[in-house]
Amino acid sequence: MNIYLMIKSILMAWAILIGWGLFLVRAKRLAELMQAVTGEAHLKLNRVGERIKVLFTDVLGQTNVRRKRLPGVAHTLIFFGFFAVQPHSLELMLRGVWPDFHVSGRLPGLYGVYLFAADILAFLVLFGLGYALCRRLFFKPKYLTNGLDARLILIFIAVIIITFHLINAFLMLPSIGGARFDYARYLTVSVAVKGIFNLGALSTAASRVGFEVAYWIHMLTILAFLAYIPGSKHLHMLAAIPNVFLKPLQRPKGMIKTDIEDEEAESYGLGKVSDLNWKNVLDLYACTECGRCEEQCPADLTGKPLSPQRVVTDIKHDLFDQTRPLLAKSLEAVAPLVREGAPLTGDVLWACTTCRACEDICPVNIQHLDLILEARKYQVLMEANFPPELQPTFTNLENQSNPWGFGSDTRADWCQGLDVPRMAARPSADLLYFVGCAGSFDDRGKKIAQAIARVLKKADVNFAILGEEERCNGDMARRAGNEYLAQMMIRENVAIFNRYRPKKIMTACPHCYNILKNEYPQFGARYEVVHHTEFLRELFQQGRLKASGAKIEELTWHDSCYLGRWNGIFEAPRELLRALRQDQALIEMPRSKSKGLCCGAGGARMFMEETSGRRINHERAEEIIATGAAAVAAACPFCITMLSDGIRDHNGDVAVRDLAEIVDAVTA
Amino acid sequence: MQIYVCVKHVPDTAAKITVVGGTGFAETCKFVINPYDEYGVEEAVQIVSRAGQGEVVIVTVGRENAVNTMRSALALGAHRGILVKTDAQFLDSNLTSQALKKAIVQDGSPDIIFTGKQSIDSEGMQTPYRLAQALGLPVATEVVDVKINDRRAVVEREIGGGSREVVEMPLPCVIGATKGLNEPHYPKLPDIMRAKKKEIRKIDIRALGVDIADGPTQILKLDPVPERSRAKMLQGSTREMVEELVRRLKEEAKVL
Numbered sequence: 064m065n066i067y068l069m070i071k072s073i074l075m076a077w078a079i080l081i082g083w084g085l086f087l088v089r090a091k092r093l094a095e096l097m098q099a100v101t102g103e104a105h106l107k108l109n110r111v112g113e114r115i116k117v118l119f120t121d122v123l124g125q126t127n128v129r130r131k132r133l134p135g136v137a138h139t140l141i142f143f144g145f146f147a148v149q150p151h152s153l154e155l156m157l158r159g160v161w162p163d164f165h166v167s168g169r170l171p172g173l174y175g176v177y178l179f180a181a182d183i184l185a186f187l188v189l190f191g192l193g194y195a196l197c198r199r200l201f202f203k204p205k206y207l208t209n210g211l212d213a214r215l216i217l218i219f220i221a222v223i224i225i226t227f228h229l230i231n232a233f234l235m236l237p238s239i240g241g242a243r244f245d246y247a248r249y250l251t252v253s254v255a256v257k258g259i260f261n262l263g264a265l266s267t268a269a270s271r272v273g274f275e276v277a278y279w280i281h282m283l284t285i286l287a288f289l290a291y292i293p294g295s296k297h298l299h300m301l302a303a304i305p306n307v308f309l310k311p312l313q314r315p316k317g318m319i320k321t322d323i324e325d326e327e328a329e330s331y332g333l334g335k336v337s338d339l340n341w342k343n344v345l346d347l348y349a350c351t352e353c354g355r356c357e358e359q360c361p362a363d364l365t366g367k368p369l370s371p372q373r374v375v376t377d378i379k380h381d382l383f384d385q386t387r388p389l390l391a392k393s394l395e396a397v398a399p400l401v402r403e404g405a406p407l408t409g410d411v412l413w414a415c416t417t418c419r420a421c422e423d424i425c426p427v428n429i430q431h432l433d434l435i436l437e438a439r440k441y442q443v444l445m446e447a448n449f450p451p452e453l454q455p456t457f458t459n460l461e462n463q464s465n466p467w468g469f470g471s472d473t474r475a476d477w478c479q480g481l482d483v484p485r486m487a488a489r490p491s492a493d494l495l496y497f498v499g500c501a502g503s504f505d506d507r508g509k510k511i512a513q514a515i516a517r518v519l520k521k522a523d524v525n526f527a528i529l530g531e532e533e534r535c536n537g538d539m540a541r542r543a544g545n546e547y548l549a550q551m552m553i554r555e556n557v558a559i560f561n562r563y564r565p566k567k568i569m570t571a572c573p574h575c576y577n578i579l580k581n582e583y584p585q586f587g588a589r590y591e592v593v594h595h596t597e598f599l600r601e602l603f604q605q606g607r608l609k610a611s612g613a614k615i616e617e618l619t620w621h622d623s624c625y626l627g628r629w630n631g632i633f634e635a636p637r638e639l640l641r642a643l644r645q646d647q648a649l650i651e652m653p654r655s656k657s658k659g660l661c662c663g664a665g666g667a668r669m670f671m672e673e674t675s676g677r678r679i680n681h682e683r684a685e686e687i688i689a690t691g692a693a694a695v696a697a698a699c700p701f702c703i704t705m706l707s708d709g710i711r712d713h714n715g716d717v718a719v720r721d722l723a724e725i726v727d728a729v730t731a
Numbered sequence: 732m733q734i735y736v737c738v739k740h741v742p743d744t745a746a747k748i749t750v751v752g753g754t755g756f757a758e759t760c761k762f763v764i765n766p767y768d769e770y771g772v773e774e775a776v777q778i779v780s781r782a783g784q785g786e787v788v789i790v791t792v793g794r795e796n797a798v799n800t801m802r803s804a805l806a807l808g809a810h811r812g813i814l815v816k817t818d819a820q821f822l823d824s825n826l827t828s829q830a831l832k833k834a835i836v837q838d839g840s841p842d843i844i845f846t847g848k849q850s851i852d853s854e855g856m857q858t859p860y861r862l863a864q865a866l867g868l869p870v871a872t873e874v875v876d877v878k879i880n881d882r883r884a885v886v887e888r889e890i891g892g893g894s895r896e897v898v899e900m901p902l903p904c905v906i907g908a909t910k911g912l913n914e915p916h917y918p919k920l921p922d923i924m925r926a927k928k929k930e931i932r933k934i935d936i937r938a939l940g941v942d943i944a945d946g947p948t949q950i951l952k953l954d955p956v957p958e959r960s961r962a963k964m965l966q967g968s969t970r971e972m973v974e975e976l977v978r979r980l981k982e983e984a985k986v987l
Contacts, residue, residue, distance in 0.1 A: 323920065449917075457917065462743045462763055469745060472746070472747035472760075
């Protein structure tokens with residue numbers, strides 16, 4: 064027996080060394096990759112207290128994971144049970160090396176309480192695993208990765224938990240557990256296991272063999288799992304916690320500004336994995352391949368080649384494939400991300416509407432768009448590789464500062480006869496109404512702009528527009544990857560803003576709103592920016608707009624991505640519409656608010672052909688028509704166009720109205 | 732292969748032209764590279780890049796701010812530029828072609844000279860012919876396809892009615908490009924950056940010995956094109972629209 068214990072001690076010491084050694088070597092490699100990438104992370108570590116709180120809610124509380132109910136509960140069970148067994152396993156592992164190693168002696172009561180909890184929590188893991196297995200064997204949601212990796216992890220965990228109970232059942236036998244600690248007093252599930260297998264009836268030798276078999280399977284599985292983690296999706300166990308800690312604490316976020324004037328720069332945007340920054344890499348490591356992003360993605364939903372999940376895993380695999388040149392610092396040998404035979408193609412990148420549903424739903428706060436938008440930037444700036452239909456759009460923006468190419472001197476033609484003052488004539492105006500290209504040039508958009516001008520006049524707002532001086536806000540060019548063109552227009556607008564120094568800027572377009580509010584500060588224009596949904600609600604609340612008593616039909620509200628998910632404006636339009644309809648509730652679509660489905664126009668998709676799969680606006684139109692509402696309201700000229708087209712293509716009888724048009728129709 | 736491309740700095744078609752002083756216009760509007768010339772630049776750059784050697788030189792007759800347009804042409808891959816500086820946007824095509832000829836001959840010996848088939852501002856359509864005449868070279872314009880073989884150019888040119896004429900010319904020659912010759916590529920940012928540093932040599936037109944007072948044509952008066960009367964869209968049900976139409980035909984147009 065003593066000889067066995069000696070051999071066991073040596074074998075276990077080796078096993079620990081190998082298991083932990085492999086783990087550390089692989090983990091170190093991952094850390095080295097994070098250091099080898101050259102991109103600059105635009106991350107400020109602020110509000111640390113809040114971030115620590117997030118660890119309690121999101122990680123320990125598992126709240127983010129449980130936004131998807133059943134899988135979230137299953138994960139919570141696995142999470143707590145798996146971690147609960149580890150201290151016990153560690154103790155036994157060390158006892159394998161030093162047979163006299165016991166921690167129970169110091170505080171037997173506390174040890175007992177721990178064992179009691181771990182025993183029950185471990186058992187609950189089996190329910191979580193059962194559900195996870197059912198999802199992979201029977202429900203098989205399309206978005207859920209279902210490869211060997213995922214199944215292997217389930218097997219690892221199941222083996223660890225089952226052997227945990229078996230080990231404990233054996234430990235209750237005096238010949239195995241000895242008399243130092245009364246296991247039976249604290250264990251419940253393991254007591255049942257002992258009873259079911261009638262372990263008490265086994266001979267001493269048989270129980271020793273049984274225990275050692277369970278013990279070795281348990282320890283070797285844990286050590287193998289440990290060594291396996293860094294290369295698998297289970298890497299999220301290590302990376303998710305820091306990633307959640309570093310998550311954006313507020314919803315609005317600006318696109319990364321690229322210094323295009325930098326004469327030293329050899330490349331712009333994300334061209335190869337070496338251009339990633341360490342935070343991007345942490346994002347890649349944190350991915351659990353849960354597929355929630357893919358489930359929400361309007362592109363994937365309608366049969367486009369893009370899945371945000373695959374973007375993350377493809378870039379992660381490419382990062383691992385490029386380990387050698389990366390760690391050798393021979394960056395020129397790192398292969399381009401988009402290349403012959405690579406899974407990440409231009410079709411994938413250009414399918415993104417930047418609706419941000421992926422980032423919003425991600426339980427570990429991966430910032431998918433930081434990857435996609437930067438990759439687009441590289442394709443446009445460095446390769447001039449983009450859908451051909453964007454070229455005339457870029458040229459129009461460059462020459463006339465609007466995507467359609469109308470003469471920029473006709474920018475204020477929409478307000479002919481409405482007596483709308485220019486900032487040049489009324490620089491003291493309380494409000495600068497930034498009309499935007501759609502409001503200025505698009506026939507439907509012009510009607511919305513006219514409605515807004517009328518409403519502002521009704522409320523006696525002292526406002527003005529820039530008129531012919533206004534330039535395109537740059538959002539479309541920026542999201543299309545043309546940072547150079549975008550910055551040209553942004554700088555022109557910034558100079559004009561800084562000349563007039565408006566007290567407040569209002570936009571009627573979520574894209575104008577988002578870039579003016581969240582990205583113009585990067586260029587030195589910091590002004591209060593409001594969207595018309597908020598501003599009109601305020602006018603109504605202040606009593607400056609009076610309901611005329613005119614009826615409004617049954618309505619549903621379409622959340623625009625850049626209003627809702629990008630800026631958190633979900634309630635302002637709903638409140639206003641409810642108030643205008645004498646507190647009658649709106650009809651909500653199944654996909655609304657933070658899960659609202661994109662219209663398909665964002666991320667410059669408005670100006671690209673949609674040739675693969677079904678049309679996103681058709682998908683949304685069907686949902687709108689199914690509500691039975693007489694009208695759908697929105698507050699984005701691009702959404703309005705997409706929804707109108709979609710509903711018309713479906714011969715739907717649903718009016719599409721901008722919030723401002725409704726307000727105009729029912730106020731006196 | 733030494734290729735010269737004559738490029739004109741012109742107002743964008745969507746720009747609003749405000750006549751100033753009777754014969755000029757406000758040059759604050761957006762200027763672009765003359766689109767037909769851009770086809771020439773693209774073709775020249777492609778020919779040199781296929782040949783693996785050679786040089787593309789942009790030659791512009793225009794005012795100082797034409798440099799911006801020349802930079803766009805350089806961003807497409809041309810190597811350097813020569814700006815023949817003038818005082819006015821409009822210059823008689825005879826004088827323009829003399830200036831181009833002198834600037835080119837002074838600089839080197841061309842294998843091909845590309846021009847656009849016409850400029851979109853003065854629309855004279857004469858410069859390629861006059862330039863070829865001045866240099867004593869063969870010329871073909873409205874060219875939609877160019878093949879260079881053994882010091883000979885085989886070009887296809889649009890001759891109207893959907894027909895094309897194939898012309899073979901010895902090099903050097905003058906080729907007037909038009910839409911269809913190629914699709915000018917979108918410049919990459921590093922090319923735009925490099926273009927900012929490429930050489931643009933500036934010569935005053937007088938220094939070339941061109942007497943600008945000597946132009947056979949001159950602009951007497953510049954008038955904006957009268958706006959066509961706006962189409963009116965009638966709205967409402969079919970009955971309402973018909974009634975409104977009849978009313979307008981009776982009362983406004985007085986044709987009924």
